[in-house]
Amino acid sequence: MVDRRADGLVGEAFELDVERGKVREFARSVHAADRAFYEGDRPIAPPTFLTTAFHWELDVDGAAIWERVAMSHERGMHAEQEYVFHGPPPAAGDGLIARSRIESMYEKEGRRGGALTFVVMVTEYRNAGGELVAEARMTGVETAKPPTEEG
């Protein structure tokens, strides 16, 4: 059950080092064919690579604020995900500083009745100079019933 008190929450900052081996592992896991994801000293990260923030945020107290939303594992779903890059996407060797915030929470009526609760979390990624280089926007939805019953 979504905890409304998490609305507006801002997390602690966490580091995300874009590493060559991790870029390669992730690229392989999504069957990426382009050699730019594998070759050279600084291969470019695939577009959805910043999802690997899971590996970093969990080691910093107060960084992984999505947990505070307390969305049900059984009735919660990932509805939408967006990444925005203010320049070329990150590449191996980049050191990023990230911070997440719960941007909004809202309800809609489901197609078969029952409230749907949407939660939007934005994570900003800055380089060592403090410039905003990327943003991740995740929208989660919790159904009142198991998702298989929702048209």
Place this chain on the structure above:
Amino acid sequence: MGVRFEDLTVGAAPAKLTIGPVSRTDIVRYQGASGDMNPVHHDEPFAQGAGFAAPLGVGMYPAGVMHAWLAGWVGPEHVRRCRTRWRAAYFPGDTLSFEGRVTALTATDGGGECEIEATCTNQAGAVTMQGWLTARWGEPGL
């Protein structure tokens, strides 16, 4: 190297991509790489307890496949935005097909911007996921 902006037209499309049948190994490999270890995607008793017949596929896996495939077409360094919306679950054993096309082109000084729409369809013809990607050419420093 991807396509050149000046060679793109509205309606232009990358070669269709098909993956699968998706295996449990594909899903476990993706989950390990991403760090999202939600058990509903690999733990049979947990998934059944949550009301699913079997572990359902993790949505970010085909999202990652779609956008890496589109990025390979335009050149990964040109990607400026990618978005995914999930429409339906998929399961191990499903075959997923990805199709996309250019929907808008905007020329700018020394380059341009391209909007692409894409879908992921299962073997029954149902759209399980939609995606959008923006690529940009000719920014200072590129």
